[in-house]
Amino acid sequence: MTATTPEGAPAWFTEALAASVEVGIVNVGGADIHYRAWGKPGDESGIVLVHGGAAHSRWWDHIAPFLAGDRRVVALDLSGHGDSGRRPEYRMELWADEVLATAEAGRAGPHPLVIGHSMGGMVSLTTARLRGSELAGAVAIDTPFWDNLPEDAAANAQQAFGPLRTYPTKDDALRRFKLIPTQDGNVPAVLAHIAETSLHERASGWSWKFDPNVFRGRTTLRTLTLPQCRVAVFRAERGLVPPDMGDLIAERLGRVVPVVEIPFSAHHVMIDQPLSLITGLRTLLADWTHSEPHKPTPEV
Known part of the structure; x- marks a missing residue:
């Protein structure tokens, strides 16, 4: 589906979509x-950019072009999401395979950096844990380790992500679009673009692209082990990773993990503070390009 640029979109957003x-x-x-x-x-x-639960690759449309100066940038639809196929069950390990296969097919290898938001951060660190020697690094953006992801919590409480409904018109569906968790201060053009690209048309009407079975029986990342590649954590100041969780993540990963806070941002950082996220990621990339990775101090 081809999305239109929302009216009144800022120039940087229009440039990204072009x-x-x-x-x-x-x-x-x-x-x-x-x-x-x-x-x-x-x-x-x-x-490789990895979206969160019930999201899709086009959440990165306005971010990816600003990371692609001298790099190849690939954003995938994980199975059960976006335009990708569905499976009988969904596992982090299989999503990690999808990340690396996409990196190769999309020519982002041979040692890509994997950046994931929310659930995508779990996918990124799972990829680093299993195949870290094949990566340049992994970044998790506002991923609440050890807590339930917001999409899982909403699905378990039957507040969202139940059986897919079909709406007679696109406008009817768009009026029902909402972020989980909800947040204020979103850039209107970004939110409108993501909502529109979350839908597909069927013979009977319009429905969301994700598979509700993604939230049933899915295994999540509950333990953190030091991978064989660099790792960084981004947390939203008003998101789902409080400062003490950020500190604990860094401690579990050997105290060699930068924890970067995006100010004034809620969980969906690319929707309410996209330029700050781009700046943070660009800064991290510049540092990792010109510095040697720190090694954790062995316990005595």
Whole structure:
């Protein structure tokens, strides 16, 4: 589906959506995984962007072009999300396979940096735990480790993400779009773009793209072990990762993990503070390009 640029969108957003983008498909374990790619493959490690639960690759449309200066940037739809195929069950380990297969198919390898938001942060660190030697690094953005993800909590409470409804018109569906958790201060053009690209048209009407079964029986990341690659954590000042959780994550990962706070942001950082997120990620990339990784101090 081709989305239109919302009226009154800021110039930087319009520029991002006008950037050249390639689309592709790679089959992973019997499911077709759709992805979008920006920039030319080069000498620098590419980037794979991983969305959160019930989201999709187009949450990154306004972020990816600003990370693709001299890097290849790929954003995928995890299975059960967006335009990708569905599975009988969903596991972090299989999503990690999808990340690496997409990196290869989208030419973001051979040692990509994986950046994930919320549930996507769990996918990123699972990839780092299982295949860290194949990565340049992993970044988790406002991922509440050891707590339930907001989408899981809403699904378990039957407040959202139940059986998919079909709406007679796109406008009817868009009026029902909401963020989980809700938040104020969103950039209207970003929110409108994400809402519109979350829908697809069927013969009977319009419905959301995600598979509700994603939230049933899914395993989450409950333990953190030091992976064989660099790791960074971004937390939203008003999000789901309080300062003490950020400190605990850094401690569990050997005290060599930067914890970066995005000020004035809620959980969905790319919707209410996108430029701050871009700046933070660019700064991290610049540092990791020109510095040596710190090694954890062995316990005596």
